Amino acid sequence: MSAWILALLALVAVPAYADSIEIVTDRGNVFLLDVGDLRGADVTGNGTGDGSGDGTGDGSGDGTAMINGMGLNSRIIHKEYGGSMIYGRGLSGTVSSVRPYVDVDTDTRFIVSALHGDEPSRYNIPAFYHEYDLSGGTLVRSQSPDNILGYVDAIYTGPVSATIRDSGIVIEGAGRAILELPDYMGGDLVLTGRLSDGTTARLASSPYDLAGLERGDLGFLIYHDNVNPDTGSGPEPVPPRWRNANTPPTETRIAVLAGSASDSEKTGIFSYVQEASARWYHGKCCRGAYSTSGSIQQEVVTSLVVGAHPSGYLQITGDRDDPATMPIHEIARRGAALLSVNYNRVADYDYKIYDTLPVQVHRSLSGAFEEGIEMPKGTSYMVVDSAGGTSYLAGSALGSRQFFEAAHLPPDTGYRLEKDGRTAASGITSADGRISVPVQPGYGPQGIGGTLYLYDESLSHVGADPETVAFDHVNGQVIQLDGRDRAYNVHAYVRVPVVGDVQVTGAGIGGLDLGYLDGRYSSGEDIHFPVIPPYRDVRLHVNGVPAWMKISDVLGATGLKIADPVSSTISRDDSSGFVDDIESTAGAVTYMIAAADGNAKAHVRATVHGTSEITNTRVYELRPPPPPPPAPVDPLTTWIEVYVNGEPVEVGGRAATRIHFSDQPDEDHEGGAGHKTSYHTARFSYAPVTVTDTISVPVEEGDFVEFYFYSRIRAEGTAPPVPDGYAEISRYGSATATSVIDHASINTSL
Amino acid sequence: MNPITIAGILAVTMASAGMMVSFSAQQVQYSQAVEQAASMQAERLQERLAVTVEGGVLLVENAGPVPVRIREIRAIDDAGLVSAAQPVDITVGISGVARPELDPGIAEAVGRVAGGGR
Numbered sequence: 001m002s003a004w005i006l007a008l009l010a011l012v013a014v015p016a017y018a019d020s021i022e023i024v025t026d027r028g029n030v031f032l033l034d035v036g037d038l039r040g041a042d043v044t045g046n047g048t049g050d051g052s053g054d055g056t057g058d059g060s061g062d063g064t065a066m067i068n069g070m071g072l073n074s075r076i077i078h079k080e081y082g083g084s085m086i087y088g089r090g091l092s093g094t095v096s097s098v099r100p101y102v103d104v105d106t107d108t109r110f111i112v113s114a115l116h117g118d119e120p121s122r123y124n125i126p127a128f129y130h131e132y133d134l135s136g137g138t139l140v141r142s143q144s145p146d147n148i149l150g151y152v153d154a155i156y157t158g159p160v161s162a163t164i165r166d167s168g169i170v171i172e173g174a175g176r177a178i179l180e181l182p183d184y185m186g187g188d189l190v191l192t193g194r195l196s197d198g199t200t201a202r203l204a205s206s207p208y209d210l211a212g213l214e215r216g217d218l219g220f221l222i223y224h225d226n227v228n229p230d231t232g233s234g235p236e237p238v239p240p241r242w243r244n245a246n247t248p249p250t251e252t253r254i255a256v257l258a259g260s261a262s263d264s265e266k267t268g269i270f271s272y273v274q275e276a277s278a279r280w281y282h283g284k285c286c287r288g289a290y291s292t293s294g295s296i297q298q299e300v301v302t303s304l305v306v307g308a309h310p311s312g313y314l315q316i317t318g319d320r321d322d323p324a325t326m327p328i329h330e331i332a333r334r335g336a337a338l339l340s341v342n343y344n345r346v347a348d349y350d351y352k353i354y355d356t357l358p359v360q361v362h363r364s365l366s367g368a369f370e371e372g373i374e375m376p377k378g379t380s381y382m383v384v385d386s387a388g389g390t391s392y393l394a395g396s397a398l399g400s401r402q403f404f405e406a407a408h409l410p411p412d413t414g415y416r417l418e419k420d421g422r423t424a425a426s427g428i429t430s431a432d433g434r435i436s437v438p439v440q441p442g443y444g445p446q447g448i449g450g451t452l453y454l455y456d457e458s459l460s461h462v463g464a465d466p467e468t469v470a471f472d473h474v475n476g477q478v479i480q481l482d483g484r485d486r487a488y489n490v491h492a493y494v495r496v497p498v499v500g501d502v503q504v505t506g507a508g509i510g511g512l513d514l515g516y517l518d519g520r521y522s523s524g525e526d527i528h529f530p531v532i533p534p535y536r537d538v539r540l541h542v543n544g545v546p547a548w549m550k551i552s553d554v555l556g557a558t559g560l561k562i563a564d565p566v567s568s569t570i571s572r573d574d575s576s577g578f579v580d581d582i583e584s585t586a587g588a589v590t591y592m593i594a595a596a597d598g599n600a601k602a603h604v605r606a607t608v609h610g611t612s613e614i615t616n617t618r619v620y621e622l623r624p625p626p627p628p629p630p631a632p633v634d635p636l637t638t639w640i641e642v643y644v645n646g647e648p649v650e651v652g653g654r655a656a657t658r659i660h661f662s663d664q665p666d667e668d669h670e671g672g673a674g675h676k677t678s679y680h681t682a683r684f685s686y687a688p689v690t691v692t693d694t695i696s697v698p699v700e701e702g703d704f705v706e707f708y709f710y711s712r713i714r715a716e717g718t719a720p721p722v723p724d725g726y727a728e729i730s731r732y733g734s735a736t737a738t739s740v741i742d743h744a745s746i747n748t749s750l
Numbered sequence: 751m752n753p754i755t756i757a758g759i760l761a762v763t764m765a766s767a768g769m770m771v772s773f774s775a776q777q778v779q780y781s782q783a784v785e786q787a788a789s790m791q792a793e794r795l796q797e798r799l800a801v802t803v804e805g806g807v808l809l810v811e812n813a814g815p816v817p818v819r820i821r822e823i824r825a826i827d828d829a830g831l832v833s834a835a836q837p838v839d840i841t842v843g844i845s846g847v848a849r850p851e852l853d854p855g856i857a858e859a860v861g862r863v864a865g866g867g868r
Contacts, residue, residue: 021801023820029794032801033808
């Protein structure tokens with residue numbers, strides 16, 4: 001029988017051979033004298049335990065080497081994990097921080113456990129809305145669709161010009177170019193562009209034929225008429241009421257113009273002839289006096305003031321000159337005294353309304369961008385305000401294209417799409433190695449292209465009804481177990497050092513076969529048995545001889561854990577809805593195996609902090625007033641969860657014990673309005689704080705007790721209210737949260 | 751100021767100070783506990799004993815860098831059960847060797863091991 005087997009049998013309790021002496025120290029180490037089958041040897045054997053867990057043996061074949069190698073140096077080791085879990089249905093999923101236990105829905109079809117050290121493969125995505133093949137280590141784009149963006153007429157202001165080329169439209173110079181686009185009949189286009197610094201472009205439509213409108217210094221003449229001041233005009237006439245008054249108001253609303261409002265700035269000219277008639281008397285009053293009269297006219301030309309009326313129409317206000325400024329003294333006779341003055345108008349008021357840009361803007365663009373856009377029906381315009389230099393615009397028919405498609409990827413592999421620094425989509429590749437992410441109309445953030453991360457080194461599970469899926473990261477295996485629907489990241493292992501060349505068969509823990517551990521091992525190698533609750537022992541056949549040991553007998557199961565600093569960042573984007581909340585969790589797990597009945601205790605001391613930012617935006621047809629800032633509601637909390645043999649344990653009637661709560665972060669709340677948008681942004685920053693607490697749970701001998709300590713930052717997003725008279729067109733939101741544990745120690749004891 | 755008011759303020763101040771002292775002491779206690787545990791864990795990992803039997807005598811040699819205190823000697827039978835246990839309190843210094851006096855049950859087991867029989 002090989003020495004290896006004998007050594008193992010010294011460690012495990014195999015009834016046919018065991019006869020041994022144990023030395024127990026007050027620090028909890030157990031040193032073994034075990035000669036096993038060395039009957040008759042002149043040296044009966046010795047036992048050493050250095051507690052270092054290096055698992056090396058000299059392989060000389062004597063008792064010392066055997067026990068060193070296969071016995072006392074077996075230890076439970078612990079793995080630190082950070083990263084993210086991706087799980088869901090179809091090909092897209094949800095991202096959360098890695099934790100020992102992650103509950104999933106029962107209809108979950110895939111789970112990916114992507115650890116920080118997994119080093120996902122990274123591929124540059126030159127542009128979205130294309131199909132790619134993974135070939136030669138890069139994403140190769142399929143044939144680019146033809147450019148169909150052009151213009152049929154152009155209006156220039158300033159030294160700017162546009163030209164059409166096969167690849168798109170080129171704008172050069174500084175000024176405003178209004179390009180009349182052909183009718184794309186409401187089709188979907190992928191607009192791409194690279195605009196020079198400071199240059200903006202706006203896709204717009206207009207109720208007017210801009211090229212046919214008269215243009216003046218004030219812009220496009222969009223309306224002109226005259227109004228009788230007695231009756232006014234428009235659907236809600238408001239006649240001026242100052243006629244024949246001696247002290248007329250200086251401002252009068254004269255009309256409400258039919259037609260929907262737009263967001264452009266309207267100005268106008270308001271003109272009329274103003275008359276003042278005066279009467280003078282001569283001589284002393286009332287005795288032989290006589291009077292004379294005269295009149296004077298002047299044309300008043302002033303600016304219109306145009307604003308939004310609550311009815312949705314435009315309200316036009318004529319700003320009149322004060323008639324008292326008319327020079328009536330010029331027609332007075334010498335020595336006469338002014339008796340009275342009347343002010344009159346002598347004709348209807350003429351007004352002309354100009355609009356600098358009478359359009360409805362559908363999309364504002366700047367920098368480098370690519371967007372799937374539903375084009376307006378009818379004539380549309382691309383208004384380019386060029387700050388100089390050269391800018392490029394192009395457009396292609398979306399057709400059946402998706403937001404992102406790729407083929408020939410590794411199958412059943414977790415992926416994450418990043419665009420503009422945020423996760424745009426995540427999930428798993430199909431069994432035939434494809435990703436297809438549908439078009440997200442009106443996707444908020446801009447920027448061309450992005451990055452595809454393939455977690456081809458990460459473990460994943462694909463299949464219906466996951467129950468408990470255990471990720472054995474050390475052995476690179478995924479195990480499906482009966483139980484509740486959840487993922488379990490194995491963090492403790494029984495490490496058995498190997499001495500000699502042996503054949504291991506029938507490896508497992510408890511009743512769970514771990515066939516992937518079977519095989520041939522040589523000196524210097526270790527066998528890592530995952531510790532998965534509720535299994536309590538390790539078993540294997542060494543060269544056909546059965547052996548087993550209780551996990552609770554292996555050293556290293558209790559004590560102090562100093563956790564590595566850990567942080568976790570989660571980001572989310574929603575192109576068609578608000579982000580209601582976001583949370584990020586950073587944690588550390590430790591465990592103990594109860595050597596006796598009693599209370600398992602964990603004392604935690606840690607420094608935690610975190611930040612979050614969440615923004616929700618509404619889009620309107622008009623520029624809205626800024627909303628009030630959101631109320632601060634978001635906390636940073638730290639918790640301890642306890643699991644005994646894999647089952648969560650309530651402490652004090654709660655599944656998790658909260659040991660810290662802070663709702664006093666440095667806050668920055670903002671409610672603002674942009675171009676036809678209003679938004680709520682809430683930023684929270686929690687300064688580092690040291691938290692400490694002790695938790696205790698009753699256990700029985702042999703129980704595997706896990707203490708999961710974590711810090712969680714959670715931010716709730718609020719939506720800006722809709723102002724009266726405004727109708728929301730679309731909405732979107734984005735958020736990011738980072739939770740950090742700088743230092744943590746968890747001391748477990750029984 | 752009213753003497754009663756002054757007395758009240760003093761009482762509240764003293765109570766607050768007492769709470770602060772108590773809280774601070776608790777923090778120190780926790781901190782010490784963690785440090786002590788860390789130290790014990792480090793020493794535990796350094797323990798190294800060589801256990802041999804020569805001439806029927808159990809020899810325990812401290813081959814590690816820290817003194818070791820032995821609290822118990824156990825005999826494990828061939829069913830994997832503890833057949834005898836002997837509480838002891840022997841400290842073995844660095845590079846030291848201990849020859850513990852054994853109870854009959856333990857001695858018998860050691861003899862059996864030394865003799866190579868069952």
